[in-house]
Amino acid sequence: MGKEKTHINIVVIGHVDSGKSTTTGHLIYKCGGIDKRTIEKFEKEAAEMGKGSFKYAWVLDKLKAERERGITIDISLWKFETSKYYNVSVKDVRRGNVAGDSKNDPPMEAAGFTAQVIILNHPGQISAGYAPVLDCHTAHIACKFAELKEKIDRRSGKKxxxxxxxxxxxxxxxxxxxxxxxxxxxxxxxxxPLGRFAVRDMRQTVAVGVIKAVDKKAAGAGKVTKSAQKAQKAK
Structure with missing residues (x-):
């Protein structure tokens, strides 16, 4: 049911001790994301530590170190639902994920891509079928040189x-x-940041490059999206 609701991502920005956790916790409580009994429990625990005003902050901060030092280390509540919306916080985004707007050019798996590369240091020759490791953002994945389309001047870009x-x-x-x-x-x-890469082989960087166009797979369908098709036509 919740997955069918409008999805909203919320980011709260502020200086240290400006009340980010308190504001967010209060908002979650007001939106029905946490019940009154739990808030009363937090209020009692906070009062026992001489921090009665921290009850809303403790909606997010449940570790002992967080409560003693007044900082957020690991967000304990990362999503909640209201009658209309399904909200997900940064806790749902894992290291190595690529996140984006689901309704505005969302990130998708690449079926392949066209790139401009410069060979820096390779002892031999690179032909179609060569499959070194490509480092792009946090990804370290073997990628095959499927086709050598054209050789260009490295300064002018002329074919x-x-x-x-x-x-x-x-x-x-x-x-x-x-x-x-x-x-x-x-x-x-x-x-x-998602369009530049280094090519690694033999424990060294053998090439660097930038991505010119991407063939994207539609989610779960294995198809190339219309935006990717347009990009291919524009090459």
Whole structure:
């Protein structure tokens, strides 16, 4: 039932000891996210510690260290529901996740992407099928050089050769890449932190690059989204 409600993410920002936890706890209580009996319990416990005004803050702060020091370390309440809305706090976002607006260009798994790469230090030749580890934001995933589309001048970006058979140190190129595992990336022009990467192999960085366009899988369908199709046509 709750999942069918409008989903709202809430961020509360403020200086240290400005009342962020107290304000948020009070809001959750007023919205029905926690019952009166629990608030009365927190009020009693806070009064025993000489911190009666902290009862709403303790909706979020339940660790002993949090209550003694007046800081939030680990949010104990990370979601609540009202009659109309389903709310999720930052606690529901895990390390390594990519979060975004579900109704405005949400992050999706990449089926593949087109990138501009510069080969920095590789002892041999790089051909289609090469599958080193790609480091992009927090992801460390093997990605295959599926197609070497064109070799370009590394300074001007001017095309030098179509469909080169291989790349070597010092070369720059436009390539199609396919991740070996689920991965979320974006074009560098839209979201720079999610669109730049390093290519690692043999315990060293062999190339760096930026993503020009992404083929995205629609959630659960394995299809390329319309936005991704438009990006491909614009290449």
């Amino acid at each position: 030098l050769e179509d469909g080169p058979k291989f790349l070597k140190s010092g070369d720059a190129a436009i390539v199609d890449m396919v991740p070996g595992k689920p991965m979320c990336v974006e074009s560098f022009s839209d979201y720079p």
